[in-house]
Amino acid sequence: MKKFDVFVFGTGTAGKLVANTCKEAGMSVAIIDNREYGGTCSQRGCDPKKLILASVEAFNFAKDMTGDGIDGTINFNWNEAMNYAHRYTKDIPDKTEHELKDKGITCLHGEATFIDPETVILDGEKIKAAHFVIATGMTPLKLGIPGEKFMLTSGDFFKLKEVPEKVVFVGAGYIGMEFGQILARAGSKVTMIQKGEQILAPFEEFTARQVENTSEQLGIKIIKNAQASSVEQREGRYIVNYSMEDGMHQITTDCVFNTAGRVPATSSLDLEKANIVSDKNGVVVNEFLQSTSQPHIYACGDVSSKNLPLTPLSSIEATVVSKNLIGEKVKIETPAIPSTVFTIPQCAGIGLTELQAEKENRKYKVLQEDGSEWFNNKRINAKAYAYKIILDKENGLIIGAHIVGPEASEQINMIAIAMKAQMTFKELRKTIFNYPSWGNDFKGM
Numbered sequence: 001m002k003k004f005d006v007f008v009f010g011t012g013t014a015g016k017l018v019a020n021t022c023k024e025a026g027m028s029v030a031i032i033d034n035r036e037y038g039g040t041c042s043q044r045g046c047d048p049k050k051l052i053l054a055s056v057e058a059f060n061f062a063k064d065m066t067g068d069g070i071d072g073t074i075n076f077n078w079n080e081a082m083n084y085a086h087r088y089t090k091d092i093p094d095k096t097e098h099e100l101k102d103k104g105i106t107c108l109h110g111e112a113t114f115i116d117p118e119t120v121i122l123d124g125e126k127i128k129a130a131h132f133v134i135a136t137g138m139t140p141l142k143l144g145i146p147g148e149k150f151m152l153t154s155g156d157f158f159k160l161k162e163v164p165e166k167v168v169f170v171g172a173g174y175i176g177m178e179f180g181q182i183l184a185r186a187g188s189k190v191t192m193i194q195k196g197e198q199i200l201a202p203f204e205e206f207t208a209r210q211v212e213n214t215s216e217q218l219g220i221k222i223i224k225n226a227q228a229s230s231v232e233q234r235e236g237r238y239i240v241n242y243s244m245e246d247g248m249h250q251i252t253t254d255c256v257f258n259t260a261g262r263v264p265a266t267s268s269l270d271l272e273k274a275n276i277v278s279d280k281n282g283v284v285v286n287e288f289l290q291s292t293s294q295p296h297i298y299a300c301g302d303v304s305s306k307n308l309p310l311t312p313l314s315s316i317e318a319t320v321v322s323k324n325l326i327g328e329k330v331k332i333e334t335p336a337i338p339s340t341v342f343t344i345p346q347c348a349g350i351g352l353t354e355l356q357a358e359k360e361n362r363k364y365k366v367l368q369e370d371g372s373e374w375f376n377n378k379r380i381n382a383k384a385y386a387y388k389i390i391l392d393k394e395n396g397l398i399i400g401a402h403i404v405g406p407e408a409s410e411q412i413n414m415i416a417i418a419m420k421a422q423m424t425f426k427e428l429r430k431t432i433f434n435y436p437s438w439g440n441d442f443k444g445m
């Protein structure tokens, strides 16, 4: 029977980092994936999305500047934008696998399942390991509604051959809003069906509302307090039935996406046979990222019960797991975590929202303003720019920051540095920034 020091499930950001580090430390390592190597971020998430956004942003920029230096008809070409993204992503699976193999890591394909805490089975063959690392990421949430099989999921977005005339997204979260805006700019008539009152719910209401307003200006219809109840197929099109307080409604569309959230990908691992405890947040782990029920088994990335499911956190968690496996004793510790929805304008946040600060009974001060008339925003004829900075009333430290604007992701990175360095907002503002630049806007906030 084959036996390894470390057996890793998943070849995404988290899994491949653990496999590489353990191998470099001299351990015997096997890694497995049930689809192509490379994971969500590189194949059907962050990277292809941002590559498509390169031309969407250029298209939008040129449109905003039309009459102020840009002349003539500007077209967005869906197939070219998709080909551009695929050119970058298509070689990654083979390259990832070759790099792992070249290091001497055993690369497997398929679905290995636990049969006991020390053993998995793959195609009838038993494999033992001293340690297992679960890094299987997340998968789209099942809505459990009739006709769900007609719904597309985020991975299908990157396979769209043409821009649908009409499209419905069930769920106006990160994925729904990012993809909805891309398709709206490409020419689709987009409708969002959102369960609650707020789109982009974990974000500050003030900034999320600006994304809502700009999306509506773009022609996106956002139906809030609505829940999809079934999807029917009729003559090559789809009818989405949804319920609202005043009763049932329906909408006919060319395609419908399930963007209602993602859940930990654990269902095919037979975790119970190894007595590995998991819940709705994933494999339950302690501060060392060890399974609380099986300490020789670790979990990291989206599938672990700790932290938000974001790429930088998958890397941080994988680093902690690797260090623990090679004999250091390291706890997961994260400074404040920035996050951005890559819409136009971008919606970025870090730390507490005002509502959270209120609920935690914090003594705080809010700096909030609409910056849409500020020079940086006016210079590019951008639609929206606003911020809300929440400061500890006593010591002036930043406890939350929320920016909506063309470069909000980079501005929030600067706030992340200030928060990590325990710098007050006043100190941050004393920095000399380039002028004119988005960083310099902190001086005016």
Ligand SMILES: Cc1cc2nc3c(=O)[nH]c(=O)nc-3n(C[C@H](O)[C@H](O)[C@H](O)COP(=O)(O)OP(=O)(O)OC[C@H]3O[C@@H](n4cnc5c(N)ncnc54)[C@H](O)[C@@H]3O)c2cc1C
Residues within 6 Å of the ligand: 009, 010, 011, 012, 013, 014, 015, 032, 033, 034, 035, 036, 037, 038, 039, 040, 041, 042, 044, 045, 046, 047, 049, 110, 111, 112, 135, 136, 137, 138, 154, 175, 265, 268, 269, 300, 301, 302, 303, 309, 310, 311, 312, 314, 342
């Ligand atoms: C559309 C989209 C856009 C996103 N955009 C961003 C963004 O802009 N910024 C950001 O920070 N995050 C973004 N994310 C989230 C980001 O992609 C994830 O946080 C990150 O990829 C998680 O990495 P991971 O290694 O934990 O899991 P993954 O990269 O998902 O890797 C898990 C791997 O495990 C494999 N697997 C699953 N089940 C099994 C099994 N039973 N056996 C073997 N292998 C298995 C999968 O095939 C996959 O290759 C986005 C996600 C999506 C879906």
Ligand SMILES: NC(=O)c1ccc[n+]([C@@H]2O[C@H](COP(=O)([O-])OP(=O)(O)OC[C@H]3O[C@@H](n4cnc5c(N)ncnc54)[C@H](O)[C@@H]3O)[C@@H](O)[C@H]2O)c1
Residues within 6 Å of the ligand: 143, 170, 171, 172, 173, 174, 175, 176, 178, 193, 194, 195, 196, 198, 199, 200, 201, 226, 227, 228, 259, 260, 261, 262, 308, 309, 310, 339, 340, 341, 342
């Ligand atoms: N830019 C980024 O960093 C980025 C981009 C995409 C995804 N992600 C990561 O992936 C995770 C998953 O993203 P997501 O967009 O799938 O989830 P999400 O939680 O952001 O959004 C899901 C939305 O669907 C709504 N919803 C749920 N059930 C519904 C129903 N039955 N009918 C109508 N609406 C319903 C929810 O209220 C929520 O607003 C995110 O939490 C994030 O961590 C990050």
